[in-house]
Amino acid sequence: MVHQQMASQEITVAYLGPAGSYTHQAALGKFGNSVTYHPQATIDDVFKFVEEKHTTYGVVPFENSTFGSVVTTLDRLVSSKTQIIGEAYLEVNHNLLAKSNIKSVKRIYSHPQAFGQCRKWINTHLKGAQCIDASSTSRAAELAASESASAAISSIVCAELYGLNVLEKDIQDLRGNKTRFFILGNSPSGSTGDDRTLLLFTVDHRKPGALCDCLKTFKDHNINLTKIDSRPSLQRQWNYVFFVEFEGHKDDSNVRMSLNDIGEYCLGLTVLGSYSNKRTED
Amino acid sequence: MVHQQMASQEITVAYLGPAGSYTHQAALGKFGNSVTYHPQATIDDVFKFVEEKHTTYGVVPFENSTFGSVVTTLDRLVSSKTQIIGEAYLEVNHNLLAKSNIKSVKRIYSHPQAFGQCRKWINTHLKGAQCIDASSTSRAAELAASESASAAISSIVCAELYGLNVLEKDIQDLRGNKTRFFILGNSPSGSTGDDRTLLLFTVDHRKPGALCDCLKTFKDHNINLTKIDSRPSLQRQWNYVFFVEFEGHKDDSNVRMSLNDIGEYCLGLTVLGSYSNKRTED
Numbered sequence: 001m002v003h004q005q006m007a008s009q010e011i012t013v014a015y016l017g018p019a020g021s022y023t024h025q026a027a028l029g030k031f032g033n034s035v036t037y038h039p040q041a042t043i044d045d046v047f048k049f050v051e052e053k054h055t056t057y058g059v060v061p062f063e064n065s066t067f068g069s070v071v072t073t074l075d076r077l078v079s080s081k082t083q084i085i086g087e088a089y090l091e092v093n094h095n096l097l098a099k100s101n102i103k104s105v106k107r108i109y110s111h112p113q114a115f116g117q118c119r120k121w122i123n124t125h126l127k128g129a130q131c132i133d134a135s136s137t138s139r140a141a142e143l144a145a146s147e148s149a150s151a152a153i154s155s156i157v158c159a160e161l162y163g164l165n166v167l168e169k170d171i172q173d174l175r176g177n178k179t180r181f182f183i184l185g186n187s188p189s190g191s192t193g194d195d196r197t198l199l200l201f202t203v204d205h206r207k208p209g210a211l212c213d214c215l216k217t218f219k220d221h222n223i224n225l226t227k228i229d230s231r232p233s234l235q236r237q238w239n240y241v242f243f244v245e246f247e248g249h250k251d252d253s254n255v256r257m258s259l260n261d262i263g264e265y266c267l268g269l270t271v272l273g274s275y276s277n278k279r280t281e282d
Numbered sequence: 283m284v285h286q287q288m289a290s291q292e293i294t295v296a297y298l299g300p301a302g303s304y305t306h307q308a309a310l311g312k313f314g315n316s317v318t319y320h321p322q323a324t325i326d327d328v329f330k331f332v333e334e335k336h337t338t339y340g341v342v343p344f345e346n347s348t349f350g351s352v353v354t355t356l357d358r359l360v361s362s363k364t365q366i367i368g369e370a371y372l373e374v375n376h377n378l379l380a381k382s383n384i385k386s387v388k389r390i391y392s393h394p395q396a397f398g399q400c401r402k403w404i405n406t407h408l409k410g411a412q413c414i415d416a417s418s419t420s421r422a423a424e425l426a427a428s429e430s431a432s433a434a435i436s437s438i439v440c441a442e443l444y445g446l447n448v449l450e451k452d453i454q455d456l457r458g459n460k461t462r463f464f465i466l467g468n469s470p471s472g473s474t475g476d477d478r479t480l481l482l483f484t485v486d487h488r489k490p491g492a493l494c495d496c497l498k499t500f501k502d503h504n505i506n507l508t509k510i511d512s513r514p515s516l517q518r519q520w521n522y523v524f525f526v527e528f529e530g531h532k533d534d535s536n537v538r539m540s541l542n543d544i545g546e547y548c549l550g551l552t553v554l555g556s557y558s559n560k561r562t563e564d
Contacts, residue, residue, distance in 0.1 A: 065519045068512075071350065071398070112394055115415070116353070132414045133397070176519065209501035211510065212494065219491035227522070228493065228512055230350075237347045237458065238561065240509070279520065 011035040014049035015059040016042070020158040021138035026088045026181040027059040042135055043072045050184045051081045058082065058184035064092070065178045067116035069229050073182070077200065077272055078231075078241060084198055084273025086183030089280075094118050094172045096126075097141055097164035098151035105167075107132055109140035110153035113179075118153055121171040126151075138162075182275075189275055191249035196226060197274040198245045199259075201266040205239050210265055217261040218246055221254040241268075249274040293317040296331035297341040298324070302440040303420035308370045308463040309341040324417055325354045332466045333363045340364065340466035346374070347460045349398035351511050355464070356525060359482065359554055360513075366480055366555025368465030371562075376400055376454045378408075379423055379446035380433035387449075389414055391422035392435035395461075400435055403453040408433075420444075464557075471557055473531035478508060479556040480527045481541075483548035487521050492547055499543040500528055503536040523550075531556040 013031050016023040017039020027037065040046045043060050050058035061070045094114055098105055107130045108115075108122070114137050115122065122131065134140035134152075141158035144150045151167065152158070159166050189195075203210035218225055227245040232238075248255040250271050263269055295313050298305040299321025309319065322328045325342050332340035343352045376396055380387055389412045390397075390404070396419050397404065404413065416422035416434075423440035426432045433449065434440070441448050471477075485492035500507055509527040514520075530537040532553050545551055 065514055066516065068353065068514050112415075130414055132412055133394075174516065178519065208504065208506040211507055212497040212501045215494040215497060219494045222490060224490040225493055226520075228510065228524075230510055232347055232350050234348065234456065237460065238508075242510075 011057070012038060012055040013057045013059060014038045014040050014046045014055040016040060016046055016061065016136050018136070018138045018142060020141065020155060020161040021136040022090055022092055022155055022179055023059050023061055023136065023181060024138065025155065025157065026090045026179070029090065030059070030086065030088045030183060031057070043070075044076055047076050047080055047082060047184065050186065053186065056185065057085075059088070059181050060184065061113070061179055062087075062182045063180045064113055064117060065176070066172065066174045067113055070113060071231065074229055074231050074243060077243070080272065082184040082186060083188050084182045084275055085185040085187070085189040086275045087196070087278050088181045088183065089278055090179050090181065092117070092172065092177045092179045093156070093170050094153050095156055095159065095166050096151050096168040096171055097154050097159050097162075098144055098167050099164060100148055102126075102167045104149055105129055105151045106149040107147070108151050108153060109134045109143045111135070111137050111140065114153045117172045117177055120173045125168070188250075188273065191251050191274070192276045194277045195249035195274050196245055196247055196277050197250050197255060198243060198272040200241060200243055200268070200270040200272055201262070202233055202239065202241050202268050203266050205236075211242065213265040214242075214262050215244070217258045217265070220261065221258040223248050223254060223258055247277070293339070294320060294337040295339045295341060296320045296322050296328045296337040298322060298328055298343065298418050300418070300420045300424060302423065302437060302443040303418040304372055304374055304437055304461055305341050305343055305418065305463060306420065307437065307439065308372045308461070311372065312341070312368065312370045312465060313339070325352075326358055329358050329362055329364060329466065332468065335468065338467065339367070341370070341463050342466065343395070343461055344369070344464045345462045346395055346399060347458070348454065348456045349395055352395060353513065356511055356513050359525070360523060362554065364466040364468060365470050366464045366557055367467040367469070367471040368557045369478070369560050370463045370465065371560055372461050372463065374399070374454065374459045374461045375438070375452050376419075376435050377438055377441065377448050378433050378450040378453055379436050379441050379444075380426055380449050381446060382430055384408075384449045386431050387411055387433040388431040389429070390433050390435060391416045391425045393417070393419050393422065396435045399454045399459055402455045407450075470532075470555065473533050473556070474558045476559045477531035477556050478527055478529055478559050479532050479537060480525060480554040482523060482525055482550070482552040482554055483544070484515055484521065484523050484550050485548050487518075493524065495547040496524075496544050497526070499540045499547070502543065503540040505530050505536060505540055529559070
């Protein structure tokens with residue numbers, strides 16, 4: 001675990017809160033109970049806390065196996081001054097929590113990602129209800145606890161924490177629904193022999209095949225890509241920034257050769273971090 | 283315009299409604315006033331209406347220049363039985379509309395995409411307000427019109443349509459904010475000499491370089507890629523479907539060669555449609 005490297009210092013961890021969020025649970029799984037936690041209201045605040053060195057580490061959601069990438073995290077990575085130094089996976093089982101019963105539910109609070117992971121269930125069982133965005137699923141539970149006709153889509157942990165009844169368990173559309181989190185820090189992680197790296201770059205849109213040329217540098221050095229995302233560049237309309245994740249550490253010799261080659265074809269290349277691969281195939 | 287090809291028949295168009303939505307405005311720009319419109323409550327309903335041949339065409343939002351792809355449309359394209367037969371662009375200027383004044387606004391209704399396009403403005407001017415998802419920005423205006431402490435982020439057209447005051451104009455984070463729409467139909471469009479094509483495919487994740495091999499087939503035939511998206515495949519965890527858009531029509535000879543080549547490297551290749559390129563560079 002990351003914190004074993006720093007056992008002699010006080011370790012502090014910012015996460016997307018409040019207490020009981022899935023990000024909190026992922027953080028607890030990674031760092032345990034012997035560190036000090038600082039819940040934050042937004043993903044942006046977690047990045048800022050680490051960038052301004054208020055905490056040693058930060059934990060943010062990155063990707064869900066059903067509903068895909070967390071765009072707030074992708075967009076914030078573009079201006080990030082931190083490094084991604086680790087990842088964590090959590091099996092996510094959503095529940096409908098409320099003070100009252102399902103018949104009186106007029107409003108549902110949750111994070112947009114959780115709504116996306118329970119789309120079919122909501123459309124079948126609570127089609128008329130208002131879906132109200134909360135900054136996290138635990139914040140949703142906190143809000144639902146203060147209103148009689150409201151429910152939250154949230155974790156089972158939050159039922160006890162915020163004094164809510166579990167009206168329905170496991171309402172996510174797919175079984176084995178998992179979320180992947182990034183651990184942010186200020187010092188890069190060393191190579192472990194089984195790592196992944198996330199890159200950010202853009203390409204000259206006037207050059208046909210530019211993205212292909214970029215990706216080919218990985219193939220040339222026998223590096224397997226694991227994920228590609230694109231987001232609007234915001235510099236030029238209908239141009240994109242690309243997030244490419246691959247197997248290997250930025251200090252591995254084949255990765256270094258590939259990063260050297262890719263510089264010829266892309267613009268604004270940034271290594272967002274290398275981290276030990278924690279994915280386990282089911 | 284598309285409907286000129288079918289002037290002698292009655293043309294019907296389903297769109298993401300209710301009346302006054304940006305999709306409605308895009309549809310009016312494309313088809314004018316001489317066709318019959320059928321507003322739908324959801325993007326899924328627009329696809330269904332066209333698939334079941336209740337209407338000749340359908341119009342759905344696809345991508346915004348600030349906040350990126352509309353994931354509901356991407357996810358629905360995977361099971362689509364329609365063809366993309368056209369595209370339309372609309373400059374999108376969001377406004378804060380309400381019955382009352384800005385000080386009494388406790389809740390804001392809008393579409394998640396519009397919230398994403400006004401993130402900075404909301405965080406600066408209405409940080410404490412609840413953001414409540416609506417199925418479209420015009421539905422948001424309809425909801426705000428029935429509640430005193432609520433506002434909508436919506437188009438100026440909806441202010442008059444739903445009897446709301448314009449509390450603040452042009453609240454989108456970037457000027458020149460544009461949304462791109464797809465026209466759905468049941469018969470493919472012919473080649474115009476300046477077209478684009480959208481493909482859907484997945485790759486064998488165990489083959490290193492498989493995505494690169496796919497993209498290289500376009501480069502080999504001198505075809506320029508204009509966009510790439512990935513979404514969870516939902517067939518296997520942490521596997522993705524890819525949406526690749528490129529310049530050219532599926533019947534062009536170089537595109538046909540490329541589609542023939544790509545079949546060697548990808549799985550589940552589907553041509554979602556070819557359509558006349560309506561993008562104008564600013």
